[in-house]
Every structure is written in C-alpha cells, then in structure tokens.
Amino acid sequence: DIQMTQSPSTLSASVGDRVTITCRASQSISSWLAWYQQKPGKAPKFLIYKASSLESGVPSRFSGSGSGTEFTLTISSLQPDDFATYYCQQYNSYPRTFGQGTKVEIK
Amino acid sequence: QLQLQESGPGLVKSSETLSLTCSVSGASISGNSYFWGWIRQPPGKGLEWIGSIYYSGSTYYNPSLKSRVTISVDTSKNQFSLKLSSVTAADTAVYYCARDYQRDWFGPWGQGSLVTVSS
Secondary structure: OOOEEEEOOEEEEOOOOOEEEEEEEOOOOOOOEEEEEEOOOOOOEEEEEOOOEEOOOOOOOEEEEEEOOEEEEEEOOOOHHHOOEEEEEEOOOOOOEEOOOEEEEEO | OOEEEEEOOOEEEOOOOEEEEEEEEOOOOOOOOOEEEEEEEOOOOOOEEEEEEEOOOOEEEOOOOHHHEEEEEEOOOOEEEEEEOOOOHHHOEEEEEEEEEOOOEEEEEOOOEEEEEEO
C-alpha cells in the first residue's frame, strides 16, 4: 500500500494567515491526489482533485500543487470557516489511502 | 442535489455482522459512470477506504478487509449496502458512504453512522 504522510499534524494560525500543509507519498503517485476538509462531527468535504484542480464551489483561496511524491495544500488567507482537519488521499493505486490528517486550529 | 444517508444499527456485538445501508437521493445510482463507496473513521483517527460498487454489481475491496466485506446494490431502491462480518472492537468507527468518482476521489459524503462493537 502507498503510505501518505502529512505535516504538520497540527498547525496553529490566525485569521488572514497564509497556511501550507504538506502531503508526502511513499512512492510516486503522479498527480493522482485529492484533498478533503473535515470539521468536528461532520463528514469530509471534497476540495481538490488531480493535485491542483478545485472542485466546483470551493473558494479560490484554496489551492493545491505538487506531483510525484510531494504535494501541498495552501490556504492563501485563512478564514474562520477554514479551521478544520485536512486530509490528502492518493488514487494512483489500490487500495486508495489517506494521510493521517492535519488539524488547523486557532492561534 | 445529490445526497447520501447511512442507516443501520449503532451497536453490534463482537463476532457478529455489521450491516449498513446508504440511501441515495437527487440522482440515480445507475446513472453516469459513478461507483459508490464506503469509508470508515475510528474515533479520533484517520480515514480508511473499505470498498466500492458499481450499479451493475461490480465490486472492489480494500485487501485488508476483503475477507470480511460484502457490498451490494439495490437499484430499485437507489441504495447500496455494507456487510462486515466477524467484527471486533477494532471495527468501532463512523462509517461513511460516498459517491466514488470513477474510482478516484470521494464526494459528496453521507453524514456518517457511528457503529460501536460491544463485547
């Protein structure tokens, strides 16, 4: 199985900050990566596919980049609604696997 | 608007079979080229894909669970279901159903159903 490792595990930030989350794959996954946002007690929400393509309706302050084994999710200006846990997921090979999550909390 | 809703018992005894159903509304489960999947999340932990099904009945499972998992579909009811046999405390989790976009990513998701395995 491909292992997905996110860093940091927890990130403290303030409203308006630029935030970057890293996701690393144990082997190359090309650009076959998705990102999700999960708020406490809620289901994950799909944000980004193919590493950098934004799902319809997702605010443009979210962006994704990377290929191969290293990827980033960036929030250009953190909003109150963005405090949540973020997960990456690879779909290069089966079984599809997720990162362990990065919690973005209020500083 | 596509919506998914999980239903089933919230408590299952150890060694028995966990059964959940996902009801799909806002779109036909037979439409387009979508698969339909199950993902679980143990309390306070990360996400694990369980398996997915196409409306024709074609399935594919996570090898780590394959020996215990059965996913089925009922197109007449616009539903798909999960059965996980021989459960243990390690199977305690929130179980989500979701549209599986061409066997790539998942979205949207149901609200989730907490299943606790008791001894």
